Amino acid sequence: xxxxxxxxxxxxxxxxxxxxxxxxxxxxxxxxxxxxxxxxxxxxxxxxxxxxxxxxxxxxxxxxxxxxxxxxxxxxxxxxxxxxxxxxxxxxxxxxxxxxxxxxxxxxxxxxxxxxxxxxxxxxxxxxxxxxxxxxxxxxxxxxxxxxxxxxxxxxxxx
Amino acid sequence: xxxxxxxxxxxxxxxxxxxxxxxxxxxxxxxxxxxxxxxxxxxxxxxxxxxxxxxxxxxxxxxxxxxxxxxxxxxxxxxxxxxxxxxxxxxxxxxxxxxxxxxxxxxxxxxxxxxxxxxxxxxxxxxxxxxxxxxxxxxxxxxxxxxxxxxxxxx
Numbered sequence: 001x002x003x004x005x006x007x008x009x010x011x012x013x014x015x016x017x018x019x020x021x022x023x024x025x026x027x028x029x030x031x032x033x034x035x036x037x038x039x040x041x042x043x044x045x046x047x048x049x050x051x052x053x054x055x056x057x058x059x060x061x062x063x064x065x066x067x068x069x070x071x072x073x074x075x076x077x078x079x080x081x082x083x084x085x086x087x088x089x090x091x092x093x094x095x096x097x098x099x100x101x102x103x104x105x106x107x108x109x110x111x112x113x114x115x116x117x118x119x120x121x122x123x124x125x126x127x128x129x130x131x132x133x134x135x136x137x138x139x140x141x142x143x144x145x146x147x148x149x150x151x152x153x154x155x156x157x158x159x
Numbered sequence: 160x161x162x163x164x165x166x167x168x169x170x171x172x173x174x175x176x177x178x179x180x181x182x183x184x185x186x187x188x189x190x191x192x193x194x195x196x197x198x199x200x201x202x203x204x205x206x207x208x209x210x211x212x213x214x215x216x217x218x219x220x221x222x223x224x225x226x227x228x229x230x231x232x233x234x235x236x237x238x239x240x241x242x243x244x245x246x247x248x249x250x251x252x253x254x255x256x257x258x259x260x261x262x263x264x265x266x267x268x269x270x271x272x273x274x275x276x277x278x279x280x281x282x283x284x285x286x287x288x289x290x291x292x293x294x295x296x297x298x299x300x301x302x303x304x305x306x307x308x309x310x311x312x313x314x
Binding site: 006007008010011012013014015016017018019020021022023025026040041042043044045047048049051052055056059060061063064065067068071 | 165166169170171172173174175176177178179180181182184185202203204205206207209210211213251252254255256258259291294295296297298303307
């Protein structure tokens with residue numbers, strides 16, 4: 001009796017393994033697709049936020065722009081570990097966001113914060129594999145130009 | 160020795176039967192596995208569709224496709240689903256979606272204007288202006304919004 005029970009348990013173990021093994025085998029394509037979709041979704045999520053931050057920096061008031069850029073950096077850090085699709089282009093975007101935050105804080109009269117963000121902007125470029133002079137404060141400033149608020153005041157546009 | 164062989168035979172027979180059962184279940188219900196994922200609405204899955212909708216509707220708008228209005232309306236509906244108070248998305252993320260909604264409404268306004276539907280065009284533009292004002296935009300004039308709707312803000 002004990003022998004039969006043992007054999008039954010071994011059989012059950014085999015059946016369970018066989019069932020889930022086959023199920024996985026038949027669904028492996030779907031699993032692969034879902035993983036790919038997950039990476040794509042994260043990329044799209046970050047793209048949505050990055051686009052928002054870019055637009056807010058360019059068109060919105062300083063506080064709204066600050067919130068959007070900080071959120072952009074937060075989302076980047078949340079998703080970068082989870083996705084295999086991150087690369088130098090994302091670090092370039094991150095550097096731009098930090099650079100814009102730096103220019104924004106500089107214009108708002110917060111030099112310490114501005115310096116901190118600029119260091120992070122340069123660091124992101126270095127992580128992306130860039131070297132000086134491309135990965136430098138001067139190059140970031142040259143690329144980003146003046147902060148939009150400063151430009152708007154200079155152009156006499158409505159605030 | 161005999162005991163080990165018997166156990167091995169039992170396991171192998173189990174694996175074979177289990178594999179057949181797994182195959183049969185997959186054959187008759189291939190959607191079951193998908194359903195498990197579908198009943199798990201994640202922001203990642205949502206943003207996959209947002210990303211696709213964005214790309215398709217933007218291309219259709221830029222190429223002046225006859226399907227542009229349909230794609231933009233579909234995209235707007237998906238965005239509004241994400242901004243719904245019942246949605247679990249972060250409030251900051253809902254703001255990001257609001258910007259996309261405003262952009263989509265501005266584009267719909269352009270298309271309605273081209274189609275000669277002035278009232279509908281004005282309604283979309285007014286909605287876009289309201290959205291952008293709530294996002295803290297300094298200039299919500301139609302001209303500025305249309306510039307934004309036609310060009311990506313580049314860094």
